[in-house]
Amino acid sequence: MLGSTYGTFTPDPRRARAVACGNLPSATVHGRAAAAGDLDVSGRPLHADVPDLDRFFRPETVAVVGASDAEGRPNSGVTRQLAAWAARVGARLYPVHPTRPAVLGVPCVRSVAELPEPVDVAAVLVGDPLPVVEELAAAKARFAVVFASGFAETGAAGAAAQDRLAAAVRGTGLRLLGPNTNLNAFQEFRADLQGPAIALLTQSGHQGRPLYALQELGIRLSHWAPTGNEADLETADFLAYFAEQPEVGCVAAYVEGLKDGRAFLLAADRAARRGVPVVAVKVGRTETGARTAASHTGKLTGADTVVDAAMRQYGVIRVDGLDELQDTAALLARARPPRADGVAVHCISGGTGAHFADLAAAAGLRLPRLSEAKQAELHQWIPHDLNVSNPVDNGGHPVGDGRGRKIIDALLADPEIGVLVCPVTGPFPPLSDKLVRDLVAAAEDTDKLVCVIWGSPVGTEDAYRTTLLGSSRVATFRTFANCVTAVRAYLAHHRFTASYRSPFDEAPRTPSPSFRKAQALLRPGHQLSEHAAKQLLRAYGIRVPREQLVTSAAAAVRAAGQVGYPVVMKASGARIAHKTDLGLVKIGLTSASQVRDAYRDLTDIARYEDVDLDGVLVCQMVERGVEMVVGVSQDPLFGPTVTVGLGGVLVEVLHDVSVRVPPFGEDQARAMLDELRGRPLLDGVRGAPPGDLDALVEVVLRVQRMALELGGALAELEINPLVVLGQGVAALDALVRCA
Numbered sequence: 001m002l003g004s005t006y007g008t009f010t011p012d013p014r015r016a017r018a019v020a021c022g023n024l025p026s027a028t029v030h031g032r033a034a035a036a037g038d039l040d041v042s043g044r045p046l047h048a049d050v051p052d053l054d055r056f057f058r059p060e061t062v063a064v065v066g067a068s069d070a071e072g073r074p075n076s077g078v079t080r081q082l083a084a085w086a087a088r089v090g091a092r093l094y095p096v097h098p099t100r101p102a103v104l105g106v107p108c109v110r111s112v113a114e115l116p117e118p119v120d121v122a123a124v125l126v127g128d129p130l131p132v133v134e135e136l137a138a139a140k141a142r143f144a145v146v147f148a149s150g151f152a153e154t155g156a157a158g159a160a161a162q163d164r165l166a167a168a169v170r171g172t173g174l175r176l177l178g179p180n181t182n183l184n185a186f187q188e189f190r191a192d193l194q195g196p197a198i199a200l201l202t203q204s205g206h207q208g209r210p211l212y213a214l215q216e217l218g219i220r221l222s223h224w225a226p227t228g229n230e231a232d233l234e235t236a237d238f239l240a241y242f243a244e245q246p247e248v249g250c251v252a253a254y255v256e257g258l259k260d261g262r263a264f265l266l267a268a269d270r271a272a273r274r275g276v277p278v279v280a281v282k283v284g285r286t287e288t289g290a291r292t293a294a295s296h297t298g299k300l301t302g303a304d305t306v307v308d309a310a311m312r313q314y315g316v317i318r319v320d321g322l323d324e325l326q327d328t329a330a331l332l333a334r335a336r337p338p339r340a341d342g343v344a345v346h347c348i349s350g351g352t353g354a355h356f357a358d359l360a361a362a363a364g365l366r367l368p369r370l371s372e373a374k375q376a377e378l379h380q381w382i383p384h385d386l387n388v389s390n391p392v393d394n395g396g397h398p399v400g401d402g403r404g405r406k407i408i409d410a411l412l413a414d415p416e417i418g419v420l421v422c423p424v425t426g427p428f429p430p431l432s433d434k435l436v437r438d439l440v441a442a443a444e445d446t447d448k449l450v451c452v453i454w455g456s457p458v459g460t461e462d463a464y465r466t467t468l469l470g471s472s473r474v475a476t477f478r479t480f481a482n483c484v485t486a487v488r489a490y491l492a493h494h495r496f497t498a499s500y501r502s503p504f505d506e507a508p509r510t511p512s513p514s515f516r517k518a519q520a521l522l523r524p525g526h527q528l529s530e531h532a533a534k535q536l537l538r539a540y541g542i543r544v545p546r547e548q549l550v551t552s553a554a555a556a557v558r559a560a561g562q563v564g565y566p567v568v569m570k571a572s573g574a575r576i577a578h579k580t581d582l583g584l585v586k587i588g589l590t591s592a593s594q595v596r597d598a599y600r601d602l603t604d605i606a607r608y609e610d611v612d613l614d615g616v617l618v619c620q621m622v623e624r625g626v627e628m629v630v631g632v633s634q635d636p637l638f639g640p641t642v643t644v645g646l647g648g649v650l651v652e653v654l655h656d657v658s659v660r661v662p663p664f665g666e667d668q669a670r671a672m673l674d675e676l677r678g679r680p681l682l683d684g685v686r687g688a689p690p691g692d693l694d695a696l697v698e699v700v701l702r703v704q705r706m707a708l709e710l711g712g713a714l715a716e717l718e719i720n721p722l723v724v725l726g727q728g729v730a731a732l733d734a735l736v737r738c739a
Helices: 013-020 074-089 129-138 156-169 205-217 235-242 261-273 296-300 303-313 322-334 350-362 372-378 403-413 431-444 462-468 480-498 514-521 530-539 553-563 592-608 666-674 679-683 693-713
Strands: 027-029 032-034 061-065 092-096 121-124 143-146 175-177 197-202 221-226 248-255 278-282 316-319 342-347 417-424 449-454 474-477 547-550 567-572 585-589 615-620 626-635 639-646 657-660 714-724 729-731 734-738
Touching: 061 074, 074 092, 121 129, 129 143, 129 156, 156 175, 197 205, 197 235, 197 322, 205 221, 205 248, 205 322, 221 235, 235 248, 235 261, 248 322, 261 303, 278 303, 278 322, 303 316, 303 657, 316 322, 316 480, 322 474, 322 480, 342 350, 342 403, 350 417, 350 480, 372 403, 403 417, 403 431, 417 431, 417 480, 431 449, 431 462, 431 474, 449 462, 449 480, 462 474, 474 480, 514 530, 514 693, 530 547, 530 567, 530 615, 530 714, 530 734, 547 553, 553 567, 553 592, 553 615, 567 592, 585 592, 592 615, 626 693, 639 666, 639 693, 657 666, 666 679, 666 693, 693 714, 693 729
Parallel strands: 061 092, 061 121, 121 143, 143 175, 197 221, 197 248, 248 278, 278 316, 342 417, 417 449, 449 474
Antiparallel strands: 027 032, 547 615, 567 585, 567 615, 626 639, 626 714, 639 657, 714 729, 714 734
């Protein structure tokens, strides 16, 4: 576990206000000053700071501090590996040791201070790395790698020691990898493999081993960054760097925790802009902590929900297992963009085709029915009693002639087909051997994706080891599930990048006119009454019903006449979270006597429940519509998040919500609605008219603006219910908690 990598977002209302008012001209991004134009309205950066890691991966000079070649010493094996790596990249090696004259035949330097030149990479092999890191910073070294453990992963004392390491390099120009890292960055990569490569990014080095082994299957790797505890260099730094390397076809990541949510999103944005796929296993799921959430949405959006949403928002493909990570990254690194999104399934067994088709369709892949003309063409070579509509059952691949290749070519020629999948559940020579040879040959002649699932548990067959793995144009899988996962990710990635527009380009940089009105309404450390919360919504142009706050029965009657019958009456007070549960809401009141009685009932219940009131709200009664919830909560990693879902009193039971991390645009706001299970309600069901989706999307965007401008000053906001009508929306209730 990487204890320190769970970064926290600390809301600072003073900073949020100063930035929004233009009083903070600059901030820092990874230690460098950021100009005001680089910051959004909340004072956070809008561009990734991409470190120059060229000299880390291909240094000219390497120092090994604590070098050894003594037999049986742990440092000796590490020194040998570093020396071999330095030789491979053509770097000058400087072993550093206070007493040894030489290590591995190379003269030693007695101390860091005596190094004859600033070094690009210094490997620190001592138990207490802090003094050495301080010396390296003074000596103008570029990168230090600290292997020692016993830091933040061990608890508070270790975290404090790690903080001291981070402070030692801050602002010096020295960048630190680790502590608690390993030698994976200095592995030997095969130089004989061609094509786009996978860049590997892991917080736990051992978890990258399966991907490193992909080289044995002919898949190229170009870099490996084992980030360890991330005292300085972090996942986001390497992701942003890898996204700009021309040889990188895909970034594969194993992530236990993110250090800086905004930095990660900016790095993912950089990859999305360049069309570089990122596939990640994300474990070490952070706890939501002891939230004092008064709203439903605060309870519904756990930390991993936010991480998952943020990754989807920027096109990061999240998978669960290392086997999925291998297969998906390998496919995305090497496959050309799809010509179409249709998937054709070609097999020698009807049962195999049906099985795979079920899995593919359940995953959302499109298996278009082949046209009558295409089916007639296929029946030239396939008996008429076999189904060729898709899946295509050939009954057994022809061995003695060229019919098998013609079937494959005909499927690939269909303009609706972008992916051809052929599951081979087990070897059946010579049929399976000829099938595989035909598929490989066809793949060489097409720009469409050809996938083969070799289901044999043995995996020693020549058709697999030589023919399939010898082809760089066929994507080979061992399981149906991994093939489905990878193909779905491949099509989704290209759909995403084809229409991607960075939300950071359009993020607000200056406060809106609503901001100053909102400032006057906030009460730091307090929860606002419903009346005050609705005033905040009005300040941002969100419609609320007509209402008046009254403090007597007589005033309530007058207010009802002005608002217009029928009316709703509610107790209003800063400490009231869920009025319905306490009986503090009266609806459908149609006369003065009912209003007077309701006023007495509400104030009596408030006294009995020991609830302080600032008055009673007399509200316009709004027609029925679809009840939604829109909210803001603060995530410790990403800061403010926006949630939309089905609302009303059953919001926690339904748990049907979607989350985004600002900034985002209208397309993402609409995508949030499409992710809801209850989305069809907004289109009108059982005779109900469709809801005004444009108005709902507008509210989501206005709430996002509120979240950005108010920043950490707004601890929590919930509009519930937000009634979506045939025309427009209305916020019937609101809860606001200030930081």
